[in-house]
Amino acid sequence: MNGAVRRQLKGRSGLAVIVLVPGPSWIRPVRDLFLERFGAQWQTITADSIKTPQQKSDQNREVASNLTHGQPVVGFAVERDGLPAALTAAADLTIRIDPPGRTIIRRAIRMFTGRVAPAGMDENIAVGLEFDDLVAAFRTDSSPDEIIVRIRKASAVVSGSASTERLPQLEDAIEYGAARTWGLALARDFADYREGLIDWQDIDRGAVLHSEPGLGKSLFARVLAKACGVPLVAFSIADLFASSPGYLDSVIKASRAMFQKAAAVAPCILFLDEIDALPNRATMSPRGADWWTPVVTDFLLSLDNAVAGKRAGIVVCAATNNIKGVDAALLRPGRLERAIEITRPNHAGAVNILRYHLNGDLANADLTDIGHLLDGCTGADIMMAVRGARRIARHAKRNLELDDLIQAITPEEEIAPAALNRICTHEAGHAVASIVVSSGDLKRCVIGRSVAESAGRTLIANETEGDLMTRDTVERRAIVLFAGRTAERILIGDVSVGAGGGDDSDLAQATQIIAALHASAGLGDTLTYTASLQEALTAVRSDPELRSKVEQHLRILQARTENLVRQHRDEILAVVDRLRIRRQLSGEEIRRIVSVAALSRSAPETAIVQSQGGSDGL
Known part of the structure; x- marks a missing residue:
């Protein structure tokens, strides 16, 4: 503050x-210093003293009076909207105390x-530090160098740059x-x-990452911050x-403090x-809405303030295992804006995650086959x-x-012979069927x-190469799914429960893709769209006509x-x-076994033809 401002604060009623x-x-501490310098006659208001709508109304009336x-009257807050409207509307003077930079720290x-x-x-030596963090660095008999070291260390801890965690490069995290x-x-x-080529308004506000558990959403946030250099x-x-007693006002204050902390390190x-x-x-139920609505509403307002550019530099990245449970208002443009699904890694992704966790071990080893063993596994599975x-x-x-x-x-385990x-019969049925009908790799x-x-x-x-899925492609995939249980019945004499059970079982997958063929792909005997692939199982359960079509089609397959x-x-x-002995076989090994067995099956017929041909020649 200059001299004119100081005189104004001391002399004007x-x-x-x-x-x-x-x-x-x-x-x-700023409020206490203000009263010490400019007199106790000031009425002071702090944002954290306003908790309920009634208190806000009382404060407005008191300010006006x-x-x-x-x-x-003087109000102290991190943001203007935390103070009574009567004060913000009537304010003659606004004093902003910015986070202390190099000049202020040197002077202190x-x-x-x-x-x-x-x-x-x-x-930016003190970026992100709260008042108490700075005070703790100034200790009796400390030298300037010792104070600077403490401030830098505290700032590194708050900003996360002091972390020694090994993180992958975002460019490599395919x-x-x-x-x-x-x-x-x-x-x-x-x-x-940073280079001044664009304004903050040109940067995305945020995104919601969603997936099943174990796919590295929290890790991605750390990798993203490292890539962005923030x-x-x-x-x-x-x-x-x-971080609060759990009362309505304390939860709202904790929510605001969360966004304020981000603003301090932006x-x-x-x-x-x-x-x-x-x-x-x-x-929400009506009973839950009474309590939660103020929390959600205040959270949305804080989110708006965080990403609206009032203090440039906050990108909000959220994560959930249940995207359907996220309030639609969070996902609208200008807030979190988009939902991005993280799926289970494909073969290349599994090998990449494996290399990361190996951290230089087996650097020259070919992990292609190991990657196939990990197909369908989560990042957490691979880490384990x-x-x-x-x-x-x-x-x-x-x-x-x-081999480790x-x-x-x-792992080796004891499995009863039967x-x-x-x-082995079930899996061999799948494998041989995929080769015979040419379904997938x-x-x-x-x-x-x-x-x-x-x-x-x-x-x-199962990726198709150079073309989209057709009815024939879908039917061949269903045959491969059926082949496991069919091999059990024909070669053993009965069928186990191994082909059914959950929504990811053989029967469920076959039902889903054939139902989608009729209900959404227009590849059945009708053109009406009634359900997506994801909704196909639900549609089969609730629609008798669709269930009848799907059952007939599945019986033909x-x-x-x-x-x-x-x-x-x-x-x-x-x-x-071979599976009983080896417990695992590569696709190439299985193709060789099938080829040899097929030749052996046809060899006697070939020998007879050759013999008959030789006799005729004589």
Whole structure:
């Protein structure tokens, strides 16, 4: 403040003043200093003293009355909207105290120690620090250098730059798919913003990452912040209750403090985990709405303030395992704007995650086959597999080997002979059918509990090359799904429950794709669109006519599958024999076994033809 402002504060009655501070911890010490310098006659208001609508109304009335009678009023807050409307509308003077930079810190050090601070101090040395963090760095008998070291250390801890966590490069994290694409674009925008090529308004406000658990949403937020070169301020919605008594006013204050902390370290990424814990107002019960509506409304207002550019530099990245539970108002343009799904990694993504967790071990090893074993696994599954492999090598007192990974992913286990035969038969049925009908690219058969917690798996890459799915493509895929249970029935004599059970079972998948063929793809006997692929199972349960069509179609495909299994039983049995011994076979090994078995089956007929030909020749 210059001399004119000081004289105005000391001499004029009925003055309305607003003092904006860098963070909540600054309010009390700044207020105390203000009263010490300019007299106790001021009525003071702080944003955290206004809790209910009635208190807000009382404060407005009191502010108006005091100003009318000539008493000066001063309000202290982080943002203007935390103060009574009567004060913000009537304010004669607004004083903003910015976060202290290099000049202020040097001056404070000189006043405290009596010595000049060394040159070369960074302008943003105190970025993100609250008042108490700074005070704690100034200790009796400290030198300027010691104070600077403490401030830098505290700032690094608050901003997250002090973390020693090893993080992948966003450019290399191909397993994140669309999230990676968005993150790379955001990192480029941050770089352009720093160079003055674009305004903050040209940068995305945020996004919601959604997936099943274990796919690395929280890790992505840390990788994104690193790629953008900004601090990560991380919260979960549960923190609003853990950091407060849980009363309505305290939860709202905790929510505001969360956004204020992000504003103090901007530019930054504000990561909000478990965003679905903030209830969806469209599905709230009337009783819940009474309590939650003020919380959600205030949260949305704080979010608007955070991303509206009042203080440039906050991008909000949220995460959820339940995107349907997120309030639609959060996803509208200008707030979180978009929902990005993170799916399970494909083969290339699985190998990439594996390389990251190996951290330089097995650098020259070919992980292609290992990657096929991990198809369909989450990033958390892969991390556990590497941890298990390291344990095997450590207990053997040697370096990590490729076989350790295989053993960790598909550990040896005792399986009863009858169960082993049935599992091998089931998986061999899938494998041979995929070769015979040319459905997808067979990668591997695995017998035994793996990191994916299944008794057996046949891994088939079902991507079509150069064309879209047709009715024939869908039917061939359904035949492969039916082949496991059909092999059991024809080669063993009965069928187990292994083909059914959950929505990801063989029967469920076959039902889903055939139902979608009729209900949404226009590849059945009607053109009416009634359900998407994701809704197909629900539609079959509720629509008798669709269920009848699907059942008839599935029975036709079941009959075709039975013919296939009978015709190629020798090939299936040959694969079963090898699986019982080896417990896992690559797609190439299975194709060789099928080829040899097929030749052996046709060899006697070939010999007879050759013999008859020779006799005629004589």
